[in-house]
Amino acid sequence: MSFLRRAAPYLLVLPSLVYALVFTGYPLAYVLGMAFSGRNPAILEVIFSPRLGEAALFTAVIVASVIPAQLALAIFASLFFLQNFRGRDLVLYIFVIPLAVSEVAAALLWYTMLSSSGFLNKALMRIGLISRPIYFFGYQFRDRTLLAIVLTEIWRATAIVFVIIYAGLQMINREYLEAADVFGMSFWQKLRYVILPLLKPSIQTALVIRTLFALQIVGPIFVLGGEYIRVLATEVVYWYSMRLNPAVASAWAVLVGAVTLALGGLYIKLLSPKGVMQ
Amino acid sequence: MVRVNLEGVTKRFGNVLAVDNVTLTVESEEFFVLLGPSGCGKTTTLRIVAGLETPDAGRVLFDGVDVTHVPARKRGVAMVFQSYAVWPHMKVFENIAMPLRIRKLPESEIAERVKRVAEILQIDHLLDRYPFQLSGGERQRVAVARALAVEPKVLLMDEPLSNLDALLRVTARAELKRLQKKLRITTLYVTHDQVEAMVLADRIAVMNKGRLVQVGTPDEIYREPIHRFVAHFIGSPPINFFDGVVQEVCIDAGFARIPVNNVPEEYVGKQVIVGVRPEDLSLQPVPRGLELKGELLLIENLGNEYILHVDVGGTTLRVLAREKPTRRDVTLYLDPANLHIFDKSTELRIPLRYK
C-alpha cells in the first residue's frame, strides 16, 4: 500500500486530535497551575472555605437523588415501551423530546409549573385542595427548591438514560426472555435473573455518562435556586463571572474535575462485568 | 406422561393466517414431528402449545385440561429453542439449575438432578463453564439438559439440530431419539428437514401454508401420501411428477401408457399427476414392470449412488441407481405398484390400481 493510503486515517484524525488536546490539555494544565501555584494557593482557600461544605453537600444530594431515580425510571420505561400498543411510537417520541431541551429552558419550564402563581398551585387552588400556595422557591423553602431542581433534572435527562438502556434492552435476544417464560419465571424473576444482568453494560454506560454530566449542570441551580443553593459547578461560574477571580474559579474547577475522575473510575471498577456477554 | 390435544387452533398475524384450523393429538410418550417448509405454521403451532402465543380460535388441552389461556410459565412444559437460548451470563450449571430453583426444589435435589442430566448428555465436565466457552454442539446439549432436568409434562423442540454441522446433526439425532425413548416424555418436535422427521418420529404431521396436510407414521407418509405436496416433500431426491389423462383401461402419459384396473366411470377423462420416486425406477428389469426407453442427460455422483437424469419421451425423470450406465440410451423399469396418482385439480390421491 502506498504511503498515502497507509497514512490516510491518521491524517484525517490528526486535526481533531490536536484540537481536542489543545482544548483539554491546555485548560487542564492551566487550572492546575492556577489552583496550586503561589504562596497562597487558591486550592487551599477553597478547601477551607465555608462554601465548600454546602456546595459539596448540595452536589451530593442532587446527584444521589437524580441518578438512581433516572435509572429506575429508565429501566421501567424501557420495559414499558417494549410492549406493543396503539400510539406507542408517538408516546415514545414524546418521552424523548426533553433530550433536545437545555438545562436552562427546562429550569424555566418547571419554574412555570411550580412557582407560587404556577400551574400546580393555581390548579390545586382552583380545585380547592389548598387555600394558600405551596412555595417551592425562597431561602426558607430550600428543601423544596432542591426537590424542584431534582424534579427538573429528572424531567429533562431521564430520556438520556432511557435511550441507552432501551437500545441495550432491544439487543437482548428475545429467546432468552422466552426461555425464561417457558421455564417458569415470573416478571420479577425475569427482571432479576435475566434482564438486569444482561443490561449491565448499558447500565454502566448510562450511569457513567449521566453522573458525570449531572455534576456539571448549572442552569436549574441558578434559575431555581438563586443565591442560596450552590453546587461545585456553579461555583466555577460564580467565581469567574461574578467575583472576577480566575484563580479561585480554577480551584473550584479542579474540584469538579477531581470528583468527575474519581466517580468515573469508581463506576468502571465496580461495574466491570465478570461473566462475558455475547 | 401427558397427552396433548389441539382442537381447531387458528392464529393470525395481521393479514397472514399462520395456523389454519389445526386439530391433532399427540399421544402420551409419543415423539411427534411437525414437518413442513418455512412459513408453514409449524413453529407457531409449537409456540401455541408452549404458551408463547395465544390462538385466535381453538383450544389446547393437556390430558383433557384446557390450557389455552394458561401463561407459558404455568404449563409445566420445557422447550429447546432453535438458537438454544442458553442464558449467556450464567454458567452451565446455573442454566440447568435455574428452572429447578424457580420451582423451589431443595438445593440437594437440584444438584443431584443437574448432575444426572449432565451425565446423560455427557456435559458433566462443562458444568462450570460459561456458554461462550462452549461449542455449538455443547450449547445444544446444555439446552436439552435444561429441558430434561425439569422433568416436563411435554417436551417441545424447535429445530434444535438445524444450527449444527452435518456430521454432528446425524449423531445428535440418534441421541435424541434414544433419550426420548428412555425417558418416555411426550415430545413435539418441529423441523423442515424431512430426513430428520422420518428418522425421529413416531408420527409425522406434514403442514403447508398453515394447514395440516397429512398425519401418519413415517411409513404411511412415505408409502401412501394423500396429497401431492406430501409426496413431493418427503423423499430425497424428490419424487418425479408427470401429467396424464385417465382413459378406460389406462392412464395416458404421452410417452407411456400405464395399464390400470377397474377405472370408475367418473374418473375417465380426468387429468392426473403421476408420481414415481427415483428409488422406484430401476436399470434392471422388474417382474410385471413397465419399460421406459430414454436418453441419459446427466449423472450426479453421490459416492455410493448416482442420480441419473433421463429423458423419456420429452419428460425428464430422476433415477436413483447403484451403477453408472455405460451408454447414452437407457431402459428404465418400474413396478407400477409404486406409482402415486393424484387428481390434478384437487391434488389429492386417487385410488387407482395397476392391472
Added chain:
Amino acid sequence: MIKRWLTYIGALAIAVWILLPIAYTTLASFAEIRDYYARVIPRSYTLRYYEEYFRLGVLDALVRSVQVGLITVALSFIFGLPAGYAIGRWAFKGRDTLRMAVIFFRVFPVAVMAVPLAVTYISLGLYDTLLGIALAHTAIALPFVILITSSIFISIPKDLEEAGHVFGMSGLHVFLRITLPLAAPGLAAAAMFTFLISWNEVVAATILSYVNRTLPAMVLSPYVIGTGGELPDPYKFAAATIMILPALLFMAYVRRYLITMWGAAGVR
C-alpha cells in the same frame, strides 16, 4: 384486560408529564400577565411581551446564538467528519485507543475548560466574541460529531464503496459520489444535533462572554451576577419558549433516527 388499561393510562401519564410543562409555558408566554396570575387557563393573550423582550436585546442574543451555532456546526464538521470517516471506515492501529480517547473527551467537564479559555481569550482578543464561544462549543461537540458520523459511515455497506473502486473511481471520488450522498440524511441530523448542543450550551457561553451574550447566557446572567435583575415572569416564559423551539423542530425531524442515533452516541 386490566393490563391494557394500565398501559394506556401509563402512556397518557407519560405524555402529560412531558408535554404539560412545555405547553403551559408556551401558553403563558402569550398571555396577559395579570390574567395569567388570576386563572389556570388565561383568557386574554398578547404578543407584547415578545415585542418588549426582543427590544431588550433578546433578538440580538437570539441572532448571536444562531451565528455561534452555525459556526460551531461548520467547525465541528470540518474537523470531525474526516475523523469520523476514518474511524468508521478503516481498521488501523490505534483505532480503539482513539475511540476511547473520544469518549474521554466527551466527559471532560466544561467547567474545567472554560476558565482557562477565558483568560487566554483576553490576551488573544477573542474574549466576548462569537468566534471564541464557537471554538469552545466546537471542542464540546467534536466528540459527538466523531462518534455519530463514524457510526453513520459504519452503517453504509463497504461493498458499495468497493464497487466504486472496482469500476475505476478514486477514493475521493467514491467518497463524494457514493458515500456522502448515502450518509447525507444521517449527517443532516448530526448537524442539527450539533447546532442544538451549541444552542443549549450555557456554562462556556456565560464565562466566555460579557456583553455579547448568547440567549442562554443572557437568561442566566442575572442569576449569576446576582444583581437581583431577575427577569420578570412574562419574559421568563418567552425566553423558555424561544429556547425550546429549535429543540422541538429538531426532534420532529429526527423522529426516525432517534433510538439508533443516540444509542450510538450516548448523549449527554
